[in-house]
Amino acid sequence: MKEHLSKHKLTWGQKKQLTGVLFLLPLSAFLAVFIVYPLASVIFYSFFDWNGMSQMNFVGADNYRLLPSTEGFWDMAKATVIYAAGVTGLVVLCGFLVALALDKRGKWRINRTVLRFFWFFPCLLSGAIVGIIWRIMFNYNGGLVNFLLNQMGIKSVNWLETYGVTMAAVVIASVWGQIGMCAIIFLAGLQNIPTDMLEAADLDGASELQKKAMIVIPLMAPSITINVITTSIAAFKAYELPYTVSKGLPGYSTRILTQRIYFYSFNTNKYGIASAMSVLLVVVITLISLLQLFVLKKREDIY
Amino acid sequence: MKKTRRLMALLLSAAVMCASGGCAGKSTDPKADQTSGAAPAEGAGQSQAEGGAGSQAPEEVVLEVQIVDTNWADAWNHMKESFESQYPWITLESVGAQQNIDSFISARVAAQDLPAVIKISSADIYLNMIDEGYVRDLSGMECVANVPDRFREAFTYNGVEYGVTQGASFSALYLNMEALREAGWDNPPSDWNQFIQCCKDIKEKTDYAPFLFNGDHATICYMVYELLLANCLGSQEEAAAYQEALTNGTFDFSAYPDICRKMNELIPYIMEGSASTAQDDAVAIMADGGAAMLLGGNWVSASALEAIESCTGVENSGLAIFPPFNDPGKPLWISTSTEVGFGLTKQDDPKVSEAAELFLNWVFEPENFKIIQNARGTVPVLTNMTSEQIVLPEGIKGLVGEVSSHNSVMMGYNFYTAEFKDGACTALRDVYSGNASIEDAVKSMTQLLSQYHY
Amino acid sequence: MEKKKMLTILSELCLLACTVVCWLPVYYFVISAFRLRKDIVKYPLKVIWERFTLENFSYVWKNMKLAQSLFNTGFITIMTLVLLIAVSSMAGFALSRIKGRFFRAYYSANVALMVVPFISCLLSLVILSTKIRLYNTLWGCIFIHTAWHLPFCTFLYAGFMGALPMELEEAAYIDGCSTFQVYFQIFLPLLAPITATCCIRSGITIWNDYLLSSTLLNSARKPTLMVGINSFFGEYVSEYGYAFAGIILASLPISVLFIFLQKYFIKGLTAGAVKG
Structure with a gap:
């Protein structure tokens, strides 16, 4: 009797578990075929010398060993880090400021729905399109940016061919395309801050700045975490936008890792090196996101 | 290969001269030859077309061609129309015109899906493709018949004639x-x-x-x-x-x-x-x-x-x-x-192969090749093109x-x-x-x- | 009070100025779509009504296979979203409402897959899709998009459902409902907000996808909007008006959708994000 009961109970629990597993089946199938298998085969390819047509030659870890000696590798590393850091920093900072500005409502203020639309609109455009627009605008001859500079009495800047400046141009274009998304997420966080806390601070005679520093920022910590992580991962993954703006020039100064992966896969057909670089990218992104999660979560706990 | 290269410069210049106004200097003999040479080719094409349409109504084929360049993209429409009216069962699709040729072809190699007609040169990816048997040998085809030997040699690698140049x-x-x-x-x-x-x-x-x-x-x-x-x-x-x-x-x-x-x-x-x-x-x-x-x-x-x-x-x-x-x-x-040439890739579908062959032969008939030449204003290498067919912009004629x-x-x-x-x-x-x-x-x-x- | 009013107006003006600067590129490409290169270069920001032209649009319309690309892009986006929501809501339910070590581990693995960069697998995906005959098919694109958006959507669904109170299903289980029934009858109706989030976040990305469709689809036979525009602008085309006209036509559907559904867009976008 007792045995029977427990057995019956077990089967109900098992049934639930089984249904759960069943529910996970389609997901597992998709992930296995289109993410895990390709990832595994990239790791596999990275140990071979192969051009997609010839026989695959096993070369051991040679591809990895040769990575640092590929053309412009260290410039690429530098560019990748600068680009990711620049974009993440600027997007989060500007996004936060925009969100703060858009959060205020009241008399004498512009309709927020309209403003929100204006700020969010660039996020609707594809990275490739944003890249084209900015490439045209940054053109030395006849581009809008130089035209405006000239109107202000500043000499034309060669945006696409000057070290450092081109990186700035690429970052500007990327930031423009991503601020909206970031701001909207901050805005949601801001609207979740209980108003009584702010009112209490008002009664205590706190200044606007104090309120921001003491109440708003700590309460926004989760939003900041998610924005920093998503923006930085997106920056490491970005391909079309930076490429269409600068094509990786001048020198190797704006050639980020994703562009090198594309170059080695689809320009030189060196699948081995391309795969080794892909693995490198996976490792880098994983490490960075773990690190950020660790640091930011810790800070969140402090607040 | 190297020997060919070393000769190239010399050969080219000679060919350029022969193909351009220079041919006017030659006797009328070759000209007569050309017209007679071109006529049967055209006739053959037409009879083939008619025969095909009459006897077994050839199946429709879509032919992917990667030969167009942006600087003659407008002329391409004209070319497409005139080819399709002659071979109604073939539909031409131009691909890769605005893309970087190398990365276009590389991506297609990875996908094992090459256009039937491609631009080809002696860059290493093409030589790899030839080595691995992705490219067809054109020797013996009509399209190369009127190309000077020197150019044919330049487009030969390991015994495979892999392309026809569009000019010098x-x-x-x-x-x-x-x-x-x-x-x-x-x-x-x-x-x-x-x-x-x-x-x-x-x-x-x-x-x-x-x-x-x-x-x-x-x-x-x-x-x-x-x-x-x-x-x-x-x-x-x-x-x-x-x-x-x-x-x-x-x-x-x-x-x-x-x-x-x-x-x-x-x-x-x-x-x-x-x-x-x-x-x-x-x-x-x-x-x-x-x-x-x-x-x-x-x-x-x-x-x-x-x-x-x-x-x-x-x-x-x-x-x-x-x-x-x-x-x-x-x-x-x-x-x-030599300019980038046009070549054929091996296709699984015999209908596509056949259509590609027809198309390439058709392109290199003087009347048709003229469309490309006139739009780009370049020097063709076909020996059977008449000087009236070759139109060059005024400013470059002298050169x-x-x-x-x-x-x-x-x-x-x-x-x-x-x-x-x-x-x-x-x-x-x-x-x-x-x-x-x-x-x-x-x-x-x-x-x-x-x-x-x- | 007067001082505060002044300050408010000042800060609004500041915000307005920033908005205008932010929208300068949009203004520029919108008006340039109606102009020829000469005007675009000479007077970047001036509108000269007499020289307004629709030529760019008619050229783009003729040469970009717009109807076909619109259909392909729309088909890919919609089918992907349908698949995505079906699969990820089920999985999210299992991961959040069923206890067990296996599900916890699966959840972590799912989160880990979120960081895998797409471009690193691009090459092997192309090779894979030729092997299983998905190369140059819309369904190949749909499956791959679905798979790559799944981890994130599942994560959102799991987070959303995890926050719902336990009592919801307990009563149903006591009444003798199976897990299937609980999912379909109790949870599914509650999922509207998070479904909106998934649709919008993934929908925008899929609509705007360039990398996958440019490598997996044969651009002549299966054109999509972004590939169309990019190959249109390509490396050589200097008639900026064409590029801009193409950009406008390609982003029009999603922009119009955005204008009408702005409220839901923004609600949807934020619903998942804050929790995450």
Whole structure:
């Protein structure tokens, strides 16, 4: 009797578990075929010398060993880090400021729905399109940016061919395309801050700045975490936008890792090196996101 | 292969002469030959078409062709129409026109889905494709029958004739003569010193930038350097040695200090932004009146000269000359090449193979090839084209006959591996935009070449 | 009070100025789509009504296979979203409402897959899709998009459902409902907000996808909008008006959708994000 009961109970629990597993089946199938298998085969390819047509030659870890000696590798590393850091920093900072500005409502203020639309609109455009627009605008001859500079009495800047400046141009274009998304997420966080806390601070005679520093920022910590992580991962993954703006020039100064992966896969057909670089990218992104999660979560706990 | 290359320059120039106005000089004999040769071909095509339609109503085929270039994209529509009206069951689809050819074809190789008709050259990816049997041998086909042997040889690798060239190309300098006149030059400069003086005058006396090229395009990016190099070589032997060393990966770019000196003289006159300018953009800048001289291949002659005319509003104000990069009193060197050819890939579907063959044969009938030639304003290599069929823009007509009378080196894109192409152009662009010295660039090019060659 | 009013107006003006600067590129490409290159270069920001032209649009319309690309892009986006929501809501339910070590581990693995960069697998995906005959098919694109958006959507669904109170299903289980029934009858109706989030976040990305469709689809036979525009602008085309006209036509559907559904868009976008 007792045995029977427990057995019956077990089967109900098992049934639930089984249904759960069943529910996970389609997901597992998709992930296995289109993410895990390709990832595994990239790791596999990275140990071979192969051009997609010839026989695959096993070369051991040679591809990895040769990575640092590929053309412009260290410039690429530098560019990748600068680009990711620049974009993440600027997007989060500007996004936060925009969100703060858009959060205020009241008399004498512009309709927020309209403003929100204006700020969010660039996020609707594809990275490739944003890249084209900015490439045209940054053109030395006849581009809008130089035209405006000239109107202000500043000499034309060669945006696409000057070290450092081109990186700035690429970052500007990327930031423009991503601020909206970031701001909207901050805005949601801001609207979740209980108003009584702010009112209490008002009664205590706190200044606007104090309120921001003491109440708003700590309460926004989760939003900041998610924005920093998503923006930085997106920056490491970005391909079309930076490429269409600068094509990786001048020198190797704006050639980020994703562009090198594309170059080695689809320009030189060196699948081995391309795969080794892909693995490198996976490792880098994983490490960075773990690190950020660790640091930011810790800070969140402090607040 | 190497031997072929060494011969190329000479052969090319000869062929250019023969194909252009030069053929008028020949007896009427070949002409008669041509017409009689062309007629049966056409007839055969038609009878085939009719026969096909009558007996078994051939199945519809969609044929992917990657032969179109943006500078004759408009003519393509005309070509497509006329082919499809002749072979109604074949639909042509142009692919890859606006994309980087190398990455386009690479991605297709990865996907094992090559267009039936492709652009082909001796770049390493194509040689790999030939090695692995992706490309069809054209020998014996009608389309190569009227191509001079020299060109056929140039497109043969390991016994496979892998392409038919669309023409012969050479480097040219397009001048806005109105701008030059404004600077006090009624005649174009004829040697390096005059050229630099002319640049200086333009810069000082007019609003035009002196010298523009589309450095975004690897061939042109390298061409500026290549022309300086060619004019430093001095003799045929040295040119041949250069070409061989370039193929072997042993060429030392830094062995010619003269190139660096000339480059340094030239840099102040390069229009800012040249290194990142695309081909169409450069042409548009000429139309906007941004620059006075444009360096380019002969394949942009039609659009470049038209752009200059639209800028000045004066008929024939555009003039093409060979880039006068020679030292005073020394002979002029230019760079020449076969143009990218068209080839066929092996297809699983016999219908597609057959259609592709029909199409390629059809393209190289003079009446049809003329569509491409006239739109681009280039020099065709077909021996059976009549001089009436070859239309060249007024400004470049004079040059075509003269190509053969100049020394020439092989246009560089033929030697490249993708890595060298990318690396060398990156280094050169840095020089053009004033970020690095030519001496450094030359060093890194030498190093790159030794690392990446065939 | 007067001072505060002044300050408010000042800060609004500041915000307005920033908005204008931010919208300058949009203004520029919108008006340029109606102009020829000469005008675009000479007077970047001036509108000259006499020289307004629709030529760019008619050229783009003729040469970009717009109807076909619109259909392909729309089909890919919609089918992907349908698959995505079906699969990820089920999985999210299992991961959040069923206890067990296996599900916890699966959840972590799912989160880990979120960081894998797409471009690193691009090459092997192309090779894979030729092997299983999905190369150059819309369904190949749909499956791959679905798979790559799944981890994130599952994560959102799991987070959303995890926050719902336990009592919801307990009563149903006591009444003798099976897990299937609980999912379909109790949870599914509650999922509207998070479904909106998934649709919008993934929908925008899929609509705007360039990398996958440019490598997996044969651009002549299966054109999509972004590939169309990019190959249109390509490396050589200097007639900026064409590029801009193409950009406008390609982003029009999603922009119009955005204008009408702005409220839901923004609600949807933020619903998942804050929790995450």
